[in-house]
Amino acid sequence: xxxxxxxxxLLLAAVLLLAPGPAGRFLLDLVGGLTLVLLLLxxxxxxxxxxAWQVIQRRLRTCEACGFTSMATDQCPACGSPLAGAxxxxxxxxxxxxxxxxxxxxxxxxxxxxxxx
Ligand SMILES: [Zn+2]
Numbered sequence: 825x826x827x828x829x830x831x832x833x834l835l836l837a838a839v840l841l842l843a844p845g846p847a848g849r850f851l852l853d854l855v856g857g858l859t860l861v862l863l864l865l866x867x868x869x870x871x872x873x874x875x876a877w878q879v880i881q882r883r884l885r886t887c888e889a890c891g892f893t894s895m896a897t898d899q900c901p902a903c904g905s906p907l908a909g910a911x912x913x914x915x916x917x918x919x920x921x922x923x924x925x926x927x928x929x930x931x932x933x934x935x936x937x938x939x940x941x
Contacts, residue, residue: 842848885907886893892902900907 837851880895883895884893885896887900887903887905888908889905890900890903892900894901896907898907899905
């Protein structure tokens, strides 16, 4: 029973795949897309994990007193001593706000009668 069922599904898939038309094409696209996703998913997950690890690593601070590594910003959760660089500058404080910057481009007419042309 189970075996004949499998064959029916295989036949159906083969007919859909071989059948010229939107159904077969759609199925082919679907299988191709699924394959692509299955192939690219590990890569994407790896990249996301790498970025997350980088972000976490940047936020980690090591206590100078006891060597405890944590994501606390001001005080060591293990021994309570203040962490070095307790108040880091806010990101973007000393940087230009790009949305407020205007770039002036001056159009200078080149003199067509200048002798150096
Ligand atoms: Zn500590």
